[in-house]
Amino acid sequence: MSPRVDEQNQQIRDKRKQQLLAAGAKVFGERGYAGTKVSDIVGEAQLSHGLIYHYFSSKEDIYxxxxxxxxxxxxxxxxxxxxxxxxxxxxxxxxxxxxxxxxxxxxxxxxxxxxxxxxxxxxxxxxxxxxxxxxxxxxxxxxxxxxxxxxxxxxxxxxxxxxxxxxxxxxxxxxxxxxxxxxxxxxxxxxxxxxxxxxxxxxx
Amino acid sequence: MSPRVDEQNQQIRDKRKQQLLAAGAKVFGERGYAGTKVSDIVGEAQLSHGLIYHYFSSKEDIYxxxxxxxxxxxxxxxxxxxxxxxxxxxxxxxxxxxxxxxxxxxxxxxxxxxxxxxxxxxxxxxxxxxxxxxxxxxxxxxxxxxxxxxxxxxxxxxxxxxxxxxxxxxxxxxxxxxxxxxxxxxxxxxxxxxxxxxxxxxxx
DNA sequence: GTCTATAAAAGGATAGAC
DNA sequence: GTCTATCCTTTTATAGAC
Incomplete structure (x- = not known):
């Protein structure tokens, strides 16, 4: 794996994480912790359901x-x-x-x-x-x-x-x-x- | 069924309903709609799980x-x-x-x-x-x-x-x-x- | 009227293919 | 890195016995 690719991957990772955090802020803010489903967050972020668990260990973690x-x-x-x-x-x-x-x-x-x-x-x-x-x-x-x-x-x-x-x-x-x-x-x-x-x- | 018994039953019904409403007010107030489980309400009221559905048609109904x-x-x-x-x-x-x-x-x-x-x-x-x-x-x-x-x-x-x-x-x-x-x-x-x-x- | 047991649905989390 | 399919726990709601 070349350093060039490493760097690009890191950029993607950072971007995705920010995307999920922004989406999480919106839906948690609007609906509260209990009222927010993981599917709400990924839906807002327009990402697949499973991907959130590559960036956070749980719903609690992102909160x-x-x-x-x-x-x-x-x-x-x-x-x-x-x-x-x-x-x-x-x-x-x-x-x-x-x-x-x-x-x-x-x-x-x-x-x-x-x-x-x-x-x-x-x-x-x-x-x-x-x-x-x-x-x-x-x-x-x-x-x-x-x-x-x-x-x-x-x-x-x-x-x-x-x-x-x-x-x-x-x-x-x-x-x-x-x-x-x-x-x-x-x-x-x-x-x-x-x-x-x-x-x-x-x-x- | 004598009128006497009818009346007693009605009193019980009224009392139970009030019990559930009081318990619901407490837990909904403290935990919000999404954060409240039916089991929280009946637990607070010290009644069995199924009984709430004899008095209300759903969690939404009691709320x-x-x-x-x-x-x-x-x-x-x-x-x-x-x-x-x-x-x-x-x-x-x-x-x-x-x-x-x-x-x-x-x-x-x-x-x-x-x-x-x-x-x-x-x-x-x-x-x-x-x-x-x-x-x-x-x-x-x-x-x-x-x-x-x-x-x-x-x-x-x-x-x-x-x-x-x-x-x-x-x-x-x-x-x-x-x-x-x-x-x-x-x-x-x-x-x-x-x-x-x-x-x-x-x-x- | 009240309870326990069970069905049905929803939601969190994981596995494995691509 | 990303997605779909699946698992499994939790929770709502119902059924039927007492």
Whole structure:
């Protein structure tokens, strides 16, 4: 086997794997883990039924890979925003816009992360990773709310509760937008933030 | 067969059906339609596998009955709150508290309604009913936001968009609370409403 | 009315040809 | 590397005894 052929084969393998992951993201995101059949994934990818088992060992395996991607990218987005420059309010606003923009392109990963967080039907291993990243993300957000309150920009309230409230509300609106993608101008970032900031201290 | 026995049998039938519906609400709410097995329902109800088919014609049938209950009670709650006395803000606040209290007792029905709204794996008929009630509920809310804006209590913005935003945020926080039931003091109603009201016009 | 046993169907995973 | 055919487990649904 010449190196030339090896390289071509590797390219094919990479392409197929990406194809299956993209198809998996779509159908898992739309239908959930339990509601997704292997035949749904390969049907979406336009590949034969058996081929998926040359690239993944099981339905669980491909889900795990997608869930990991979902959590790491989500965490990175938050981490980057929290540690950037600007006042707490500016960072929270930038982060919110970033998340909304991000879920506009790769909404299926948002849905997979949400499912993995909350559904009892996903693989056990996925739930474990979910819990780990959720806790880490919540800590970053809590710290940001602490800073914002000290800074006077945010309303006074238990920071970790504020972080949870922020996450919950954002989940709700993103979820709605992904369910009704036709709503172009939904949601308004300022309105979400309004629940957390001192209207007197921040120019609206 | 004496009337006495007829009556007793009817009582047993009613009791069993309720047992199965309660068990179904729990497991469908927790695991979704696709993730729920008939054996999960009868296991939860502590009844034999075959018995469920004496009370419901299929897994789909029992789900439909639960979904209908979920939507009608949700709609009634909104309808009642919107048409009660008080200023728009007072009605919105009372409704929010009512919904939170309601989902505290019968959270599984909230989860079933949410799933039915958004999942592509629920019975087709359930999606149809869901769409119908969602539209009706949104109209009621939109009207309330129109009144609140005219009244000066609410911030100015497209009322139907405000209604959708309110629903989305509330879904998000209720969902979080049902996922982490330990959070006793979550969420704060005033903070949710803060996103929609003029802080100057309403005493906080 | 309730249960156990069984049929029927669906879905995940593998084998082997090309 | 890819496909079709097949296996086998799981799950829905029914039948018939008690």
């Amino acid at each position: 795990m890979e997608l869930a990991k991607t979902a959590f790491t990218t989500s965490y990175d987005t938050i981490h980057q925003a929290v540690n950037s420059n600007g006042s707490p309010y500016e960072r929270l606003k930038a982060m919110t816009e970033e998340i909304l923009a991000h879920t506009r392109e790769s909404g299926y990963f948002f849905l997979i992360a949400l499912q993995t967080n909350t559904s009892k039907t996903v693989p056990e291993q996925a739930s474990a990773i979910s819990a780990e990243y959720s806790a880490k993300s919540l800590k970053l957000l809590t710290h940001l709310f602490q800073q914002g309150q000290k800074h006077g920009e945010f309303i006074k309230a238990d920071p970790s509760q504020q972080a949870l409230m922020y996450t919950s509300m954002l989940n709700g609106v993103v979820f709605t937008r992904l369910t009704y993608p036709s709503l172009e101008c939904f949601p308004q970032v300022d309105q979400i933030l309004r629940a957390f900031i001192n209207t007197s201290s921040v120019k609206e | 439909m009955e639960l979904a209908k209950t979920a939507f009608t009670t949700s709609y009634d709650t909104i309808h009642q709150a919107v048409n009660s006395n008080g200023s728009p803000y007072e009605r919105l606040k009372a409704m929010t508290e009512e919904i939170l209290a309601h989902t505290r007792e019968s959270g599984y029905f909230f989860l079933i309604a949410l799933q039915t709204n958004t999942s592509k794996t629920v019975p087709e008929q359930a999606s149809a009913i869901s769409a119908e009630y969602s539209a009706k509920s949104l109209k009621l809310l939109t009207h309330l936001f129109q009144q609140g804006q005219k009244h000066g209590e609410f911030i100015k913005a497209d009322p139907s968009q405000q209604a959708l935003m309110y629903t989305s945020m509330l879904n998000g926080v209720v969902f979080t609370r049902l996922t982490y039931p330990s959070l006793e003091c979550f969420p704060q109603v005033d903070q949710i409403l803060r996103a929609f009201i003029n802080t100057s016009s309403v005493k906080e």
